[in-house]
Amino acid sequence: MTGGNGQKPVEERIGVYVCHCGSNIAGMVDVQEVAEWAASRLKHRGVVIGRDYKFMCSSLGQELIEKDIKELGLTRVVVAACSPHLHEKTFRTACERAGLNPYLCELVSIREQVSWVHTDRVAATSKAKAIVSGGVERVIYHAPLQPLRVPIHPATLVVGGGIAGIQAALEIANAGYPVYLVEREPSIGGHMAQFDKTFPTLDCAACILTPRMVEAGTHPNITLLTWSNVEKVEGYVGNFTVTIRKKARKVNTDLCTGCGICQEKCPKKVIDEVYEAGLGYRKAIYTPFAQAVPKYPVIDVENCIYFEKGTCKACEKFCPTNAIDFKQEDELLTVQVGNIILATGYDIFDARKISNYGYGRLANVFTSLEMERMCNAAGPTNGQIVLRDGKTVPKAVGIIHCVGSRDRNYNNYCSVICCMQSLKFAHLVHERTGAVVYNFYIDMRTPFKDYDEFYQRILEEGTLFVRGKVAEVTDAARLPGEEGKLIIQAEDTLAGKQRRIPVDMVILSVGLEPRRDAKEVAKLFGISCSANGWFTERHPKLDPVATMTEGIFIAGCAQGPKDIPASVAQGAAAAARVLGKIQQREIELEPVRASVNQAQCSGCRICNGLCPFNAIAFHEDRMVSEINPALCQGCGTCVAACPAGAISGTGFSNEQILAQIDGLLLLNIGEEAIA
Amino acid sequence: MSEKPKFAMYWAASCGGCEIAVLNIDEKILDVDANFEVVFWPVAMDAKYKDLEAMEDGSILLTLFNGGIRNDENEYLAKLLRRKSKILVAFGSCACEGCVPGLANLSPAEEIITTAFHTVSTDNPNGVHPQPTYKAPEGELHIPRLLPVLKTLDQVVEVDYYMPGCPPESHQIAAVIDLVIQVLQGKAELPPKGTVIGAGISTVCDECPRKRNVKTIKSFTRIFGQPLDPELCLLEQGIPCNGIATRSGCGARCPSAGAQCIGCYGPAEGVLDYGARLITAYASVVDANEPDEIERILDGIPDLVGQFYRFNLAGSLLKAGQTAWKPNGGNGR
Ligand SMILES: Cc1cc2nc3c(=O)[nH]c(=O)nc-3n(C[C@H](O)[C@H](O)[C@H](O)COP(=O)(O)OP(=O)(O)OC[C@H]3O[C@@H](n4cnc5c(N)ncnc54)[C@H](O)[C@@H]3O)c2cc1C
Numbered sequence A: 001m002t003g004g005n006g007q008k009p010v011e012e013r014i015g016v017y018v019c020h021c022g023s024n025i026a027g028m029v030d031v032q033e034v035a036e037w038a039a040s041r042l043k044h045r046g047v048v049i050g051r052d053y054k055f056m057c058s059s060l061g062q063e064l065i066e067k068d069i070k071e072l073g074l075t076r077v078v079v080a081a082c083s084p085h086l087h088e089k090t091f092r093t094a095c096e097r098a099g100l101n102p103y104l105c106e107l108v109s110i111r112e113q114v115s116w117v118h119t120d121r122v123a124a125t126s127k128a129k130a131i132v133s134g135g136v137e138r139v140i141y142h143a144p145l146q147p148l149r150v151p152i153h154p155a156t157l158v159v160g161g162g163i164a165g166i167q168a169a170l171e172i173a174n175a176g177y178p179v180y181l182v183e184r185e186p187s188i189g190g191h192m193a194q195f196d197k198t199f200p201t202l203d204c205a206a207c208i209l210t211p212r213m214v215e216a217g218t219h220p221n222i223t224l225l226t227w228s229n230v231e232k233v234e235g236y237v238g239n240f241t242v243t244i245r246k247k248a249r250k251v252n253t254d255l256c257t258g259c260g261i262c263q264e265k266c267p268k269k270v271i272d273e274v275y276e277a278g279l280g281y282r283k284a285i286y287t288p289f290a291q292a293v294p295k296y297p298v299i300d301v302e303n304c305i306y307f308e309k310g311t312c313k314a315c316e317k318f319c320p321t322n323a324i325d326f327k328q329e330d331e332l333l334t335v336q337v338g339n340i341i342l343a344t345g346y347d348i349f350d351a352r353k354i355s356n357y358g359y360g361r362l363a364n365v366f367t368s369l370e371m372e373r374m375c376n377a378a379g380p381t382n383g384q385i386v387l388r389d390g391k392t393v394p395k396a397v398g399i400i401h402c403v404g405s406r407d408r409n410y411n412n413y414c415s416v417i418c419c420m421q422s423l424k425f426a427h428l429v430h431e432r433t434g435a436v437v438y439n440f441y442i443d444m445r446t447p448f449k450d451y452d453e454f455y456q457r458i459l460e461e462g463t464l465f466v467r468g469k470v471a472e473v474t475d476a477a478r479l480p481g482e483e484g485k486l487i488i489q490a491e492d493t494l495a496g497k498q499r500r501i502p503v504d505m506v507i508l509s510v511g512l513e514p515r516r517d518a519k520e521v522a523k524l525f526g527i528s529c530s531a532n533g534w535f536t537e538r539h540p541k542l543d544p545v546a547t548m549t550e551g552i553f554i555a556g557c558a559q560g561p562k563d564i565p566a567s568v569a570q571g572a573a574a575a576a577r578v579l580g581k582i583q584q585r586e587i588e589l590e591p592v593r594a595s596v597n598q599a600q601c602s603g604c605r606i607c608n609g610l611c612p613f614n615a616i617a618f619h620e621d622r623m624v625s626e627i628n629p630a631l632c633q634g635c636g637t638c639v640a641a642c643p644a645g646a647i648s649g650t651g652f653s654n655e656q657i658l659a660q661i662d663g664l665l666l667l668n669i670g671e672e673a674i675a
Numbered sequence B: 001m002s003e004k005p006k007f008a009m010y011w012a013a014s015c016g017g018c019e020i021a022v023l024n025i026d027e028k029i030l031d032v033d034a035n036f037e038v039v040f041w042p043v044a045m046d047a048k049y050k051d052l053e054a055m056e057d058g059s060i061l062l063t064l065f066n067g068g069i070r071n072d073e074n075e076y077l078a079k080l081l082r083r084k085s086k087i088l089v090a091f092g093s094c095a096c097e098g099c100v101p102g103l104a105n106l107s108p109a110e111e112i113i114t115t116a117f118h119t120v121s122t123d124n125p126n127g128v129h130p131q132p133t134y135k136a137p138e139g140e141l142h143i144p145r146l147l148p149v150l151k152t153l154d155q156v157v158e159v160d161y162y163m164p165g166c167p168p169e170s171h172q173i174a175a176v177i178d179l180v181i182q183v184l185q186g187k188a189e190l191p192p193k194g195t196v197i198g199a200g201i202s203t204v205c206d207e208c209p210r211k212r213n214v215k216t217i218k219s220f221t222r223i224f225g226q227p228l229d230p231e232l233c234l235l236e237q238g239i240p241c242n243g244i245a246t247r248s249g250c251g252a253r254c255p256s257a258g259a260q261c262i263g264c265y266g267p268a269e270g271v272l273d274y275g276a277r278l279i280t281a282y283a284s285v286v287d288a289n290e291p292d293e294i295e296r297i298l299d300g301i302p303d304l305v306g307q308f309y310r311f312n313l314a315g316s317l318l319k320a321g322q323t324a325w326k327p328n329g330g331n332g333r
């Protein structure tokens, strides 16, 4: 009883343009015939011109459309070419240049949907005609749309204070705009703050990092929120409202001078799993390291004696400025920002998962992160490379590459930095202990500036390289000379034999993994993760720091394994994207949006929980649902779900879809025409 | 008397409930008599088809046509009444969208007859089988032939207005009659052709007094044998209530009385396929990710066609089951 779709009498003047795409389309579709067919058989549907052209997306192709709009007075344009993903914007812009509302242009795909998937030229040509016919019927129902404009809040939220996040924050702050830099640890710095030297230049990590940390900590445009978590994100590009939990430090930062006496006096030692990678201790009240920014300590209440037993308060007693405040509570801050950069970094692969390498079981098997701490002059061994006993200097050391990476059982991908980090360790071990160093690698991956030169240098230093995968690290001696040693059993693919190499110490170059909470973080910010768990960029090549969600950017290792230079470059790139947006002051949003007809909405609330962008609000007073057009991304989920048919999506109305189907079935020229 | 505008009402494939609903408007029926000359209404007065055939085309002002088009007699009368009437109203669910008789569109016509006459539930010791023609001593007799499928009125003739409901609520009928009388008196105008009259444009939830929340469904259950919250939305309690998709106008009588809406007022304004809408809506709020779990939840709806297309199969985009289409070559769009 709702009836079919009566054909609307056409007053439109429609131009049809069929693209050859070189031979991509023309090789399988008779494009000229399609264009001529449209001009003659669809004349009564308003088609006034049908053209075919080698490359419609070229300047000349676009000019063809522009000229026809002006000279023939076209009111609608149908381009039959590639997928709208590629060139919808191109042709819409061409129409706009000629004074036609860009949304009166329809791009139908005869490449992905026709020429690339068919092998019969005659049938493919018929299908292309049907698709053009569908586009013509649909475009009749298009309405001119205006993009939505929303103002952009000039502040930016940066989540994660590793090198990528610091870089992004500084770039934006230096350009004169406010930044909230949220870090969940007590200090910013990230992984880089744990390192001793950095490849390939071997400059001291702290020396190059701390100036940046200090600058970020003191910058007038940066509000530094350490020991803090983002709890809620609402809103949309230009206008996010973010709720941040500032965990109680239990230290009054207005009074604390960072003297460190409390840390000295605190009787409670805790293994530092984060900063010291489990290799050293900190106190219950602590700053993770001497150069921490900010300088204020935090009390780790789970380990503090006072919070456990109600007595102690040594820190309070000795604090010269009375800064300890056991009653301090978490604070919830709400901030407004226009854009968000996620630079939450990585976690390292858990070496215990590969039990035959013995980590956690064999004392002198270390992870690369432990090794960084051991090499660090401010680390638990004051920079001495020694065995677990804390004193014995190793005479032979084996470094195993690709632990947990490029391995079907763990992570398929290459962690990018492990070869270089292993070479760095080879150098440091050699330099500091004079030990014989063996590097076990599958392939040596040293691309990028000065990296391969670094490899050459390590080769010249006398490190021994064994090409092959290590099968096992064991302390079970079988041959003379193996007693009391760790034996590395590996296949040497160059020598073509199995080798057993006894060493005193093994370093596992563990791979990088997405943060354990990456999925939850992605959900919180409304972005997605790749199959491996890294945040997904908008385009792997052409848009590496944007995401599919407007206003949310990613940088550094959160997007995938990479070294410091690349992390810094991404931090800066994300900042540049944000600055570009801020400077526009307003942002244009695609007008393809859903809206609720308030008279038709019954308030059934079916749609309420469905929107992935939280765009739907329910008005309890009027018992109707409403969509916030700035939040809606036009995905169509609610449009399909509304049982009352009360929601419609611009550009995808029932009329448009049904007209397109009629056109596809060639009902517009009489059914007999179906080939 | 002959100055009064003419009124007709006819029943095709229907149960008769629509006729009762018209009589149920109580004293309003006197207004019908006062304002119209009733020329043809088989249930209420004696009239012959030939009298109708003899009338001038377009001479009846208002015809309420209830019932779907199941046989050639229904079809003939639909066409005849169309010709004779200025305003033809598809009256009630059967005429609008096929209603329960439309569910027979799942089976071929021949199978329907076989089921009716030759299954264990039929007491037919002589194996009587209906014949369209029969030679009696008085001459040849005809009974109507079944069409391959049941069609809605507008699949056969042009319809001016639709009045949904199984049956339409009496107060809505009274209101429509009032409107027509006002139009006759020049006090109101007719709505545009094709309008659904005597109903709202939203859905039953709009009129339902039950409280509701963001919906998530963990299981479907049937209405009997369990305590239900008298104030909470039935659907949220797992009762597959069709109120979400069913056109408003009934006053939400079923859910108000504690029974789920089964959908007699048809699809809401602008909805093409009632069942499809309802299925997507249910599917959208089923709260499960695992295929097995989803299946388990959906198994809580025992009769899918009955749940989603009880009133609407003939008027749906599908119109009929495949088997019903095949043997007779379909009936075109
Ligand atoms: C052993 C080892 C040695 C390396 N050596 C070198 C080297 O010599 N040269 C080189 O170029 N590269 C090296 N790398 C690679 C280098 O560590 C990375 O490229 C770089 O640290 C990435 O920086 P980032 O800011 O992206 O991430 P990270 O350094 O991981 O910083 C992320 C920050 O975000 C914070 N964070 C995480 N989640 C949240 C959250 N939800 N809310 C708030 N804050 C959060 C973290 O606490 C952290 O401070 C090495 C890596 C390893 C494992």
Ligand code: SF4
Binding pocket: A262, A265, A266, A267, A268, A283, A284, A285, A299, A300, A303, A304, A305, A306, A307, A311, A312, A313, A314, A315, A316
């Ligand atoms: S009160 Fe807690 S933090 Fe302070 S000194 Fe004692 S154990 Fe350390």
Ligand code: SF4
Binding pocket: A596, A600, A601, A602, A603, A604, A605, A606, A607, A608, A624, A625, A641, A642, A643, A644, A645, A646, A647
């Ligand atoms: S699903 Fe449709 S009818 Fe129900 S609340 Fe949402 S918009 Fe309203």
Ligand code: SF4
Binding pocket: A593, A594, A610, A611, A612, A613, A614, A615, A616, A627, A631, A632, A633, A634, A635, A636, A637, A638, A639, A649
């Ligand atoms: S179309 Fe998608 S994004 Fe827009 S309101 Fe509906 S569900 Fe949300």
Ligand code: SF4
Binding pocket: A604, B204, B205, B206, B208, B209, B210, B212, B232, B233, B234, B235, B236, B241, B242, B243, B244, B252, B255, B261
């Ligand atoms: S009980 Fe039925 S009609 Fe009432 S609100 Fe729930 S779904 Fe809608």
